[in-house]
Structures are given as C-alpha cells and as structure tokens.
Amino acid sequence: MTLSRRRLFGVVGAGAAVAGVGAAAGVLATEALSDDQVTPTSGAAEAVPFYGRHQAGIVTPAQDRMHFVALDVRTEDREELRTLLADWTAAAERMTRGLEAKPNGAVGGVADAAPADTGEALDLPASALTLTIGFGASLFDSRFGLADKLPPALAPLPRFPADELDPARSDGDICLQACANDPQVAVHAIRNLVRLGFGKVAVRWSQLGFGRTSSTSKAQKTPRNLFGFKDGTRNLKAEEADLLDKHVWVSEKDGPDWMVDGTYLVARRIRMHIEIWDRTTLAEQEAIVGRTKGEGAPLGQVAEYDEPDLNVKGEGGVPVIAEDAHIRLASSETQKGTKILRRGYNFTDGTDGLGHLDAGLFFVCFNRDSRKQFVPMQQALSSKDKMMEYLEHTGSGLFAVPPGVGKGGHWGDTLFG
Numbered sequence: 001m002t003l004s005r006r007r008l009f010g011v012v013g014a015g016a017a018v019a020g021v022g023a024a025a026g027v028l029a030t031e032a033l034s035d036d037q038v039t040p041t042s043g044a045a046e047a048v049p050f051y052g053r054h055q056a057g058i059v060t061p062a063q064d065r066m067h068f069v070a071l072d073v074r075t076e077d078r079e080e081l082r083t084l085l086a087d088w089t090a091a092a093e094r095m096t097r098g099l100e101a102k103p104n105g106a107v108g109g110v111a112d113a114a115p116a117d118t119g120e121a122l123d124l125p126a127s128a129l130t131l132t133i134g135f136g137a138s139l140f141d142s143r144f145g146l147a148d149k150l151p152p153a154l155a156p157l158p159r160f161p162a163d164e165l166d167p168a169r170s171d172g173d174i175c176l177q178a179c180a181n182d183p184q185v186a187v188h189a190i191r192n193l194v195r196l197g198f199g200k201v202a203v204r205w206s207q208l209g210f211g212r213t214s215s216t217s218k219a220q221k222t223p224r225n226l227f228g229f230k231d232g233t234r235n236l237k238a239e240e241a242d243l244l245d246k247h248v249w250v251s252e253k254d255g256p257d258w259m260v261d262g263t264y265l266v267a268r269r270i271r272m273h274i275e276i277w278d279r280t281t282l283a284e285q286e287a288i289v290g291r292t293k294g295e296g297a298p299l300g301q302v303a304e305y306d307e308p309d310l311n312v313k314g315e316g317g318v319p320v321i322a323e324d325a326h327i328r329l330a331s332s333e334t335q336k337g338t339k340i341l342r343r344g345y346n347f348t349d350g351t352d353g354l355g356h357l358d359a360g361l362f363f364v365c366f367n368r369d370s371r372k373q374f375v376p377m378q379q380a381l382s383s384k385d386k387m388m389e390y391l392e393h394t395g396s397g398l399f400a401v402p403p404g405v406g407k408g409g410h411w412g413d414t415l416f417g
Contacts, residue, residue: 070172134399169395209345
C-alpha cells in the first residue's frame with residue numbers, strides 16, 4: 001500500500017483540494033517504467049513507480065495537471081551539478097510516493113531553521129505524480145566537460161513560418177516536467193526541486209497546464225482542446241510497445257550511448273486565438289480540423305476511431321478531408337509513416353492586455369529523433385495548415401530526456417558517469 005502524506009501524519013479524511021480543481025477521477029497509474037505495460041491502480045490518487053528502464057511521465061497514462069519548468073544552470077562546478085541531480089532524484093522519488101521532499105521536512109525539523117519541505121502537499125496523496133527531467137543543448141557547452149556528449153538529435157529546431165517565439169519563454173539548460181491529478185501536488189514538486197537548486201539553478205520560464213489534450217493509454221478517453229475538438233485520437237499508446245520502440249525510445253544504433261532508452265522532448269507554447277475561432281462557423285471549424293466536432297470522426301467516416309480516408313472525394317472531386325486540413329497534414333500517411341507521442345495540456349494565462357484571453361495549448365511531444373519526426377511534421381503544419389490562422393507559437397524548447405533511473409542511481413547518471 002502506498003503511504004500517503006495524510007497517513008504519514010495520522011490525519012483522517014480524503015485530502016484537501018484546491019478550490020474548484022479536485023483530482024480527476026479514473027485516470028490510471030502505470031508501471032510502464034520497466035516493462036512498458038500499463039498496470040491499473042485503484043484510482044487517481046495512487047503512486048506511479050519512479051525507478052525503471054524509462055522515466056515516468058512519458059508513456060504513463062496522462063494525468064490531468066502539469067507544471068513544466070525550464071532552468072538555467074548557474075553553477076559552473078561539474079561535481080556540484082552532479083550532486084544536485086542526485087539530490088533531486090532522492091527528493092523526486094520521495095514525492096512520487098506521496099512523501100515530503102525530505103524526511104520530517106515540513107514540520108519535523110529544527111524550529112530555528114527553515115523547513116526542508118514547503119508543506120503545501122502534506123494532506124494530499126501521491127495523485128499519480130510523475131517527474132521527468134531533460135537536458136537542453138546549452139548544457140553541453142564548455143562549463144561541465146560535456147561537449148563531446150552532445151547528441152546530434154539535439155540540434156536546434158529551425159524557425160518555422162509564422163513563429164513568434166519569445167526568448168524568455170524558450171530553451172533552457174534543464175527542464176523538469178511534473179504531471180499529477182492534483183495541481184497542488186505538481187506545483188509542490190516543482191517548487192521543492194527548484195528550492196533544492198537555489199544558487200545552482202534559476203528558473204528561466206515555466207508553464208502550468210490543465211486538462212490533458214491527449215491520451216497515452218487505451219484505457220483513457222480522448223480529451224478536448226480549447227477549440228472544443230477531441231485531440232490526439234491517433235496518438236501512440238503505452239500498450240503499443242513495438243510502436244514506442246520505433247518512434248519514441250532511443251536505440252543503441254541511434255547514439256550516443258548515454259541516451260539509449262531515453263527520448264527527446266519538444267515543448268511548444270501555442271496561443272490559440274479563441275475569440276476569432278469562436279466566431280467561425282461549425283462547418284468551417286470541422287473543415288479546418290478534418291473531423292466532426294461532436295463524435296470526432298474523420299470527415300467522411302462515422303466514428304472517432306475510424307481510419308481517415310485521405311483519398312475520398314466529394315462533390316466536384318474535392319477531397320472530403322481538405323488538402324490544408326490539420327489531420328491530413330499531421331497524419332502518419334502524409335508524414336511517410338512518422339508518428340510522435342503527444343502529451344500536451346490546455347493553459348490560460350490571464351489576458352494579453354487587449355481584452356483577449358491568453359490561452360491555448362502547451363504542446364509536449366516525445367520522439368526518437370526530432371529532426372526526422374517533429375520537424376518535418378511542424379514544417380508541413382506551419383506552412384500549409386489552415387488552422388495556423390488561429391494559432392501563434394510563442395515559446396519553444398527541445399530537450400534530451402535520459403533513460404530511467406535504477407535504485408542507487410540518479411537522474412543523468414549515464415551522462416555524468
């Protein structure tokens with residue numbers, strides 16, 4: 001049985017929730033770390049195993065909330081950075097079990113010293129928390145002697161047509177992704193890892209997300225994005241081990257050795273001009289996406305999971321799924337069989353100062369080589385997709401996600417070993 005923070009402190013009850021945003025019921029935890037098989041637990045509050053061949057938070061059934069942070073490394077001492085990674089690993093493993101970042105961290109320490117845990121998650125269960133780390137290309141400069149270990153697949157993303165990237169929302173030496181079924185659990189995890197790194201790392205940018213925009217397990221229903229459409233119907237799933245090996249996990253022949261069983265994370269902050277979209281007719285919305293808004297069926301088909309027929313023609317020989325429809329351009333058929341594992345979230349960040357919501361999609365995907373997968377797909381979308389009229393890419397990042405951690409190891413030990 002997983003020991004929750006509430007049991008740890010002997011408090012009885014179901015756990016406090018942030019007002020209006022309780023944990024999402026029914027999302028499953030997973031033991032996909034070691035064998036890539038989805039193992040259901042009793043509910044959304046349970047713990048996800050931390051150790052394993054692959055990091056959690058990739059094929060783990062997508063949780064309801066996310067807190068993502070990119071960090072700049074301030075120290076130039078290689079050993080100090082390695083020690084921080086080890087300290088982070090120990091804290092992360094504890095927090096994914098529903099414990100404090102350090103034993104007796106919030107209230108059990110010396111009264112005259114600052115607590116070793118910030119305490120806002122004391123009454124909350126593990127909530128399927130996963131923590132995932134990645135390394136940006138900028139970490140492989142002259143500071144830490146890692147230049148010869150820079151993966152070729154970590155080459156900078158090109159500037160895509162219509163990009164409006166804000167440098168303050170892009171890149172970083174290290175990224176940390178916390179996903180959970182309670183937003184306070186995710187925020188607590190990132191807050192305490194950043195706190196452990198005080199003086200060694202500094203926050204470059206961060207993003208909160210709610211309402212997953214893809215499913216990573218066949219046990220999950222397809223969610224909807226802020227345009228109101230089902231999103232990620234054809235996403236790779238945790239149960240598809242052969243496809244994950246082909247499209248997500250780095251193999252021995254890919255190199256470098258330290259990245260074997262890892263993957264590459266692409267993050268894109270995509271603002272949606274929802275006020276304009278909301279004044280667009282239903283027929284045009286469906287034509288832009290290439291699916292019906294209600295059922296989510298590909299145009300010309302009946303049900304959501306019907307395979308799109310990109311060859312079927314309507315009146316006058318016009319393709320039923322338009323040449324500039326989103327699902328046509330993003331499909332594996334159009335992309336020469338290429339697939340990616342999507343794991344994005346909706347966001348709202350107040351207003352833009354002009355009376356419009358600053359809202360959209362925080363797109364996250366994992367792929368084996370972004371040069372061959374994400375980049376060609378995004379080039380097609382950014383130059384041809386009718387939906388681009390309603391989108392603005394404002395932030396971007398590419399990170400090498402190392403393999404999982406064995407007991408006694410730490411994040412990045414294959415890189416620093």
